[in-house]
Amino acid sequence: MTSNENIDQDAPLAVGKYRIDGVIGRGAVGVVYKGFDPDICRPVAVKSLRREVLEAVEDQPSLLARFASEARSAGRCQHPNIVTVFDYVEQDEQPFIIMEFVEAGTLEKVTRSGTLLPLAQVGEVMAQLLSALGHAHEKGVIHRDVKPANILCPAATSIKVTDFGVARFQNLGLTQNGGGGAIGTPNYMSPEQFLGREVDGRSDLFAVGIILFQLLTGTKPFPANDIPGLMHKLLNESPAPLRQLRPELPPALDGLMERALARNPTDRYQDAEEFITAIERALQRTPTAPAERVDLTRLPGRTSSDTAETSQSELSRTMAEKLAPQTLDALEGTLARAIGPIARVVLDRESRNATDPESLIAALTSQIPEESEAERFRKEADDWLRQDRGVAGAQLGAAVSPAETQRATELLMPILGPLAKVIAQREAATAIGVDDYYEHLARKISNPTEQEQFLAEYRKTIRKSDN
Secondary structure (H helix, E strand, O other): OOOOOEOOOOOOOEEOOEEEEEEEEEOOOEEEEEEEEOOOOEEEEEEEEOHHHHHOOOOHHHHHHHHHHHHHHHHOOOOOOEOOEEEEEEEOOEEEEEEEOOOOEEOHHHHHHOOOOOHHHHHHHHHHHHHHHHHHHHOOOOOOOOOHHHEEEOOOOOOEEOOOOHHHHOOHHHOOOOOOOOOOOHHHOOHHHHOOOOOOHHHHHHHHHHHHHHHHHOOOOOOOOOHHHHHHHHHHOOOOOHHHHOOOOOOHHHHHHHHHOOOOHHHOOOOHHHHHHHHHHHHOOOOOOOOOOOOOOOOOOOOHHHHHHHHHHOOOOOHHHHOOHHHHHHHHHHHHHHHHHHHHHHHHHHHHHOOOHHHHHHHHHOOOOOHHHHHHHHHHHHHHHHHOHHHHOOOOOOOOOHHHHHHHHHHHHHHHOOHHHHHHHHHHOOOOOHHHHHHHHHOOOOOHHHHHHHHHHHHHHHHHHHO
């Protein structure tokens, strides 16, 4: 947490026993205040959901229960490289997480500046990051939004990971009617996150792989200017080999990176310890100067033109820029039924301010005084945004062909009966590849013997096609 404070008229004077001194920062759905604990006489960071976002959620009691559960889970993570959660407070039907206040910049300053750290230091940063994530995973806590901006640099060579569990709430507006939903920051999301699947620790490790690629090369493994382009690359293309970008890097790092960024979670490193060991082995024969380190707290800042360029590559364009004209027209028509002709002005203003679907829906819904009309608008807007390619992203395309879906249906039919076709088509829509497709189909078979027979038939057809 940094201390870049500013005045906020909506900020509470206190949260429980904690005095509120100002705002540290705001995100799409969250706000972080700088607070003070009078009992121990220390500063704290106080994180909450923005009130307008909270008010837009239909089942607030359920949300508060989830938020409290996530806070308690994060509080179990006691690790030197994790920002400590001290307390959880509910006040005026609003949740607040009380955290360690860390006076620090973030690793994003390193990645944005293009600074290439010495290889030994890259290894140290990765070991700290993976150690923190491994500890959290052992406690049953998945981060879901590992990115440089969530990695604080409080000292010259050390890091702390923040926002454990909070990412679960980053997609409130589009996950209310089931289906999981993609949660996270696009450039650091795993394929399974993009496809709205349940995630586990291996999704966090995929994000670590992307950060490692950046620290080693100064570039992203899947560069893109919009979400459809990013999703297409992520699901259909492989990153450039490391040594194509930096020939002096150890050869072992290419194989390491290939596994770290594997599309299928079963092909990646399965836990943080395995990933740490692989990095240590890849770097152990690398000649280094032991004392050579970059002070992570003293990196140069970016110019305004650099920041503008980065904002585009970081997919932070406004919703007015992202959404197709027909989607904006549909949203205007839906909003106009609730508030009349002023809908055009309101939509133009809010779409130019919002950079994500959730905050756009929350801002537009807040303009509708009648609760039933607001709920109707929220549901219809949700449907329109789900259909927009700028939000929903590209489809996987040929990962699972219609012929493959038909073959899977035929293999499933003797086991599942008429449901076979429905299940085969549904799983094809979120498959990362053919092997992944059949692995997920097998999980729909409750009988272990029939499950193994199904996979055996699939492997048999693969061998025939190979021959």
